[in-house]
Amino acid sequence: MVIATILIATSAASAWANATFEQVKTSYRPSDTLLLDRQGKVLHRLRTDATVRRGQWVALADVSPALRTALVLSEDKRFYEHSGVDWRAVSAAAWGNLWNTRTRGASTLTMQLAGLLDEDLRRGGGGRSVVQKVGQTLSAQSLERSCRKDQILEAYLNLVPFRGEMVGIDALSRSLFGKAPHGLDNREAAITAALIRAPNAKEAQVAQRACSVLSSLEAPAKTSTPTSKTAATTRAASGCDAIALMVSGTLSRREFAPSEGLAPHVARLLLRPPSAAGPEGASAPPTVRSSLSAPLQRFTQLTLQTQLRELAGRHVEDAAALVLDNASGEVLAWVNSSGPLSAAPEVDFVTSQRQPGSTLKPFLYGQALAERRITAASLLEDSAAQIQTSGGLYIPQNYDRQFKGWVSARTALGASLNVPAVRTLVMVSPDAFQKQLTRMGMPLKESGDFYGYSLALGSAETTLLDLTNSYRTLANGGRASPIRLTVGRTPPPFSPALDARAAFIVGDILSDPMARARTFGTDSVLATRFWAAVKTGTSKDMRDNWAVGYSQHYTVGVWVGNASGAPMWDVSGTTGAAPIWAAVMNQLHRQRNGRAPQPPAGLVQKTVTVEGEAPRTEWFISGTEQSSFDMEKEATRAYSTRAIGQNDSKNPGNNTTNTARITAPTSGTILALDPDIPPQAQRLSLEADGSNLRWLIDGKQVAKGNTALWLPWPGRHVIQIVDAKGKVLDQVRLEVRGAGVKGGAPAATAPPRRP
Template identity: 65%
Template structure:
C-alpha cells in the first residue's frame, strides 16, 4: 500500500510539474514593492512620520517588516510550529508527506505536510488561495509546484520574510506588524518568547477560541524552551487578555487634521500607498506647536476655554510648516478642524482696512482720527461702536489707532472706504465672504464676517510679501499643488499696494505705538523684527493673534468649537502667548531683519498740533507727506448745546451684545453742565454715558440752577435689561 501511494504521488506531482511549467511568480522585490498596508502614512518634508491613518476597512495590514526587524523568538516559534525542516527542504517536505497517511497529508484541517513555502505560494497566487471549504486537489498540486518554483528563485530568508508579512493571524489581522501592534502594542522586533508562541499558534488556528489558542501556544513554547517547565495556566490568561486587546488605533500621530486633508481623492492610489504621503510640514515644529498650544490651554483652565488651532506658513513658498487643528484630548470637539472652521476675526481685519485706506490716499500713518463716541445712522438705527476698554482716547494718529487696536477710528475709516469696497479688498487677499459688504455694514471693520484661520493667516502673508497674494500648499512638489481657489486671488498676484503693506507692517511692529492699549512690556514684543495683530470677537467667543517675521507668518486662534464665550481672555492672554512662543521657536537660530521699504515711499518728520502725539519720523506714500497734523476747524466757544445724539435719533440695541455693555454717549459744548433723562438728573460734565432703555426719552442739558439749555428727543428699540442691571 505505501508503494502504491508513493507511486501515485510521484505521478501526480510529475503531471503537475509538466502542467505548471508556464506558471511564474513575481520576484521577491516585486512582491515587496507591491505590498500595500491598510494604513497610509502621512510624512513631514523629511520623511518623518506625522500621522498614520487607516484607509483599508477590510483587512488590517501594517508596514512591511524586514526579517532582520523580526524578533528571533518569533522566527523560531514560526518555524517550529509550521515547518520544522524549513531550512532543509526545497519547498516540499517529502519526508513529512511520505510519513503521513494520504488523508492526513492533504487534509485541510492540518498542516503537517504544508510547508511555509507552500503556504506562501497559496497566499501569493489567487488561484491557489484557500477557500472556505479548503483547497481542492488541483490547488494542492499547484501549490506543490509553486513552492518549488519559489525555492528556485527566492532565498530562504526572503520566503520567511514574505510569509511573515502575508500570513493571516486572526480576523482582519494580516501580517506580523499588524498582529504585534494590535495584540501586544509593540513592534515585531520586541516580541518575547511567550508573545511569539501565541502568534505562531494563531497561524494554525486563526479564529479559534482563546483556550484553544493558549493550548497550542503552550505546545509551541515547550518546543522553543525544551527542558524548561512552561506555566500553561499563566499562558492561558496571557493569551486571553492579548486576544481582547486592540492597541493598534485606526489613526494616531500629531497631525490628524492635516492628514485628512492630505488623503484627498485627487491623490492617486500609487502616491498614497508607497512610503507615505510627503507633506510640507516640519515634524519638530509640529510637535512643539501642539505641545505649546495644549500647555497654554491648560493654563487657561477656569476661563471656559478648551479649543485652539494654529498654522505656520513659509512666506516665500506658501508651504504649510505646521497645522494644528484642535487641542486634541483637551477638546470635546477634537474632530473639528479649527484651521478651516469659519469664525469671526475681530480686530484682525483692521490692518487690511487701513492698508486699503492708505493705498487709496484717504489716510496716512500720521493722519488724525477721532476716537470719540460715534453714532452712525444705518437702515436699522444707530450703529454705536465701542472700544475694547470702553474708553476713548480723543484724536489719535492712524499709527496709534491701528497699533493700539482702537475700534471707533477703524469704523470711521470704513465709512471713508465703504463696506462694499472693503469686502472686495478682502476677497482680493483670499478671504471670500459669505455675504456682500452692505450685509455686514460698518461692523465689518471690527470683524463681523466669518473667515478661516488658514485664509486669514495667508492674508497676513500677503502683507508680509509686499501685497502679493499666493496660494498655500501642504504637499511636497512631487504631488501637483492644488489648483487656485476660484473664490480667492490667483497665485502671486498683486492684491495690496506694496507701499501700504510696508507701512502697515511698520505700524504693527511698533511697540511704542501699541503701548496705549498693550503697554511697553507686552507679550507681543519679540527680540527680532516681527509684526503682529490680535483680535477678539463679540462676547469673547474667539481670540486671535496673527503676525509675521521676515520668513514666516503664524496664525493662532483660541476659543471654543461650540461657540461658547470665554471668560476674561484678552488679546494678550489668549492666543498671543502661543504666537510669541512659536515665533521664538522659529527664530531661535534664525534672524529676522527689518524689511526694506519699496520704491515710492518717503520718510519725513511730522509734528502734531496741541502736542497730541510726540513728533516723529513717519513713512508716507510719496506725495502724501506733510509736516504738521492738527485737529481741523477747532470751533470757537459758543452757547451750550447738545452735540450728540441729534434730535429724533433712533437707537437699535444689538441683541448679540449684553445690554449692560451697550452705552449711548452724550456730548455737549459748554461749561458747568448737567444732564437729565426724562426729568431726572443722572450726570454732570460735558459728556456722559447712558445705559439705553427701550422707549421714547427726552434728554435735557441744564445749568447749575436747573435751567434747560438744550434738549433732544430719542427712541430706543430692542430688548431691555433687567431692572437691577448695573450701570
C-alpha cells in the same frame, strides 16, 4: 493519470512562482497611507483601505527573534533544511492518512507563501485539491530557487492572514499587543504563532496552542537531576496559566487606531482618495510627502496644549495654529488641540469658520492708505459714536470701554482702537472693504453691506487658514498666492492684492511697540528680538481669540476658543493666543534671524509732529507727506481724514508770485464727513497769509480775514483768496465726501478762541 495531473498543475502554476522577493515586496499594499514630513520622516498614519487591516511592510530584522523562532518551531521545524518541500513530512502525512492517524501536516512555510501569493492555490473550505497541492509544491520549489530563506520568512510574515481582517505581522502586533513587531516577547510570540495555525479559533484553543509553542520556546536544557526537571515542568505549567489569561485579554483588544500621529487633519486632506477614484483606498499611494516639518509640528502641538492647560480655569478647551513659509506658501505646521484637552478632537479648527475680531483692521487701514484717504499720521477721532444703519444705531466701543480722543492712524491701528476703525470704514465703505478682503485671500460668505460697519471689528466669519494666508499677503508686499501642503511642485504665481507701499506701512505699524503701547504696554508678550509684525483680536463675548503675524520668512496664526462657541472667561489677546504665537515665532528664529523689509519705491520718510503724540519720523506714500498734524489748525472738533496731494501746477493761484497764500487746507485734500457728528461741529479751518483777504468758495464769497471756519458739504470745491479788487491771489481744490447739509452752502464764521 498522475502525469496528466502534473501537467495540469504545471500549466496552472502562478506567475508568482518565478517572482523575485523584490517583486513580492513591491506589490505589497498596506491598508494605511503614511504622511511624511518635508524631510521624509513619518508624520501620521491614516487608514485608507477599509476592506482589510494591513500594516506597513516589516523587514525580518525588525521582527523579534522570539517570533521568528516560534514561527519555525510551530509551522516548519526543518525550514532551513529543505528546498521548499519537506519530503519527510510528506511521507509522514501520507502514512498517517493511510492508517487514518492524525499528523501535523506537510505544508512548509514556502508552500504556504506560494498559496498566499496565488489565489488559485489557496485552501478552500474542503481543503486543497490534488491539482492545487501539486501546483503549490512546484511553486514552492521555484520560490526557493529565486529567494533566500530570510526573504521567504519575511514575505510570509507580512502576507499571512491572522484573526478577522488583520493581515501581516505589523497589523497583528499593533492591533493586539499595541507595539511594533520587534518588541514581542516569548508569550506574545507564542500567541501569534498559535493564531497563524488557527486564526479564528476559540480562546481556549488558541491558549492551548500558544502554551504548546511557549513550552517549545522555553524548553529547558537537558538536566541530570530529577529535581531540576520537576522545577522546569512547574514553571511551564505556571506559564500556561498566565498565557491563558493573556489570550483572553489579547483577543478582545484593538489598539491599532485608524488614525495615528501628529497631523490627523492634514492626513485627511492629503491621503483620502477622491470619490471618483473608486473604492476608498483604491488609489491611495503608500506614502505622501507633505510640506510639514515634523519637529515644528511637534513643538507647536506641545506649545498649544501647554497653553490650553494654563487656561483651563478660564473655560478654554480648543486651539489651533498654522505656520506658513512666506516665499513658497508651504504649510510648515498645521496643529489642532486634538486629544483629551478638546471636546471635539475631530473638528479642524484651522478650516472652521470663526469671527476674526480686530485682526481685520490691518487690511482696512491698508486699503485706506492705498486709496490715499489717510496717512499713518492722520488724526482720527476716538470718541463716542452712533452710526445710523438700516437695522438701527451701531455704537462701537473700545476693548477697555474708554476713549483716547484724537489719535494718529498709527496709534489707532497699533493700539487696536475700535471707533477709529469704524470711522475709517465709513470712508472706505463696507462693500469696498469686502472686495478688498477677497483680493487678499479672504472671501466672505456675504457682501460687505450685509455686515455693515461692524465689519471693521471682524463681525464676518473666516478661517484661520484664510486669515493667516492674508497676513502672508501683507508679508509679501501685498502679493497674494494660495498655500501649499506638498513639496516639489512649482509654487503658484503671486497676484497683486494691495498697494505694496500701503502693505509696508501697515507692517511698520504692526511691528512698532510704541504704536501699541496705549493698549498693550511697552513690554508685552508680542515683543520679539527680531522684526515681526503682529495683531491680536477677540470676537464678541470673548468667543474667539486670535494672534496673527509675520516676520521676514514666516507667518504664524493662532486661534483659541471653544468648539461649542461658548465664551471664554477673562481671556484677552495677550493672555490667550499671543503666548502661543510668540513661542512658535521664537522657535522658528532660534537659528534664523528676521530682518525688517526694505521699503518699496514710492515711499518717503518725513519727520512729523502729531497732536498729543511724540515727534517721530513717519512713512508716507509719495505725494501724501505732511509735517504737522494738529486739529486746532485743521478743524475744530471735526472728523477730518485727509490725504495731502501735490499742488496742481495747472492752478494759477498755486503758482502766484504774490505774498498772499492759503496755508490750510492744502490742494488735493479729501475730507470725509462723519454722519454721526452734528454738521455744525464739522467745520474746516481756512487759513491764509496776507492782508485784506476775502474767501471765495466755488466763486461765492463766504468770509473775510486771514482765518475762517467753513461748514463743508459733499462735492468738489475750489477755495480762493482774493484782494479788494477781486483779483485771485491763491486757490486750492479739495473734495468732500459723505453726508452733508441740505439747502446750499452755509456761510463761514470766525473761529472761536482757545480757552
